[in-house]
Amino acid sequence: MVCFSVLVFLPYSAWVDKPLVLARWTPGNAFIITTTLPFFPAKYTRFLREPTLAVATESFHSQKVQDNNPNSKDHTTEYLAQGMHFRYRYIHAGDETFGSKQQDGSFSGMVGLVARQEADFAIGPFAYTGSRAEVIDYAWPTTVQYLTILGGRGRPEIDPWGFVLPLATSVWVSILVALILVPSVMCVLPYCFPVNENGKVMV
Structure with a gap:
């Protein structure tokens, strides 16, 4: 008997794991769904297994949030871990930066860790830039910050x-030259043309 099956590998599955059977169908029988999971892996929001994900973060943040300190917890990462069923470990970039594009096209900082797949995701107050969007996907923003520059009154x-102050120095110099030059030219012009007996300029 011929039997058709719909199989899928779950995200973060190990190489030795077998694919999950989503549904079966045989000629003459109905299409039988064998799981409650959707057919498309992109729609999975919770891991069946509990993988350990690498989370890129600032060194100050990872030092402040220590696993051996029960009074210090990263609520954002912990919330994601509980909701999506995964464990996590912190890693941080050697240059202690969020990440920017370098002259050779690579990325530094935490963005570089994610782009090189050394970290599964990064958490922190990342600003959206076009260059970063070339290599990473942004999650929905969880907070919006406004920056203001203050100065002494x-x-x-x-x-x-x-x-x-409203005019440049070159403009003021041009005005002064015009004030001196125009009256001088007007005084010299009558002597440049002949005058008749009636005192009129002869052209």
Whole structure:
């Protein structure tokens, strides 16, 4: 008897694991679904096995959140681990940066760890940039931060020469040259043309 089966390898399955049978069908019989999982692996949101994932993070963060310190927990990673059924371990980049694109096209920092598949994902306040989006996928933002630059207010000062500030130095020089040159030219022009007996300029 011919039997057709729908098989799938679950994400993060070991090489020795057998594929999971999702459904079976034989000629003359109904299509039998043998599991409650969806047919497409991209839709899986919870691991059947409990893999250990490498999480890239800052060294300060990984030192602050120690496994041997029960009073210090990474709530975000712990929430994901419980919801998706995985264990995790921290790794951090040697250059202690979030990651940027280098001249040779590679990436540094935590983005580089994820791009080189040395880490499964990274957690931290990552800013969205086009270069990073070339090699990594961003999750839905969990927080939005606004940055503001502050400066000392000081006391108001009255500058008597403040009226010259709107124009550049070259503009003021051009104005002064025009004020001197135009009247001089107007005074010299009458002597450059002959005048008749009535005092009119002869052209």
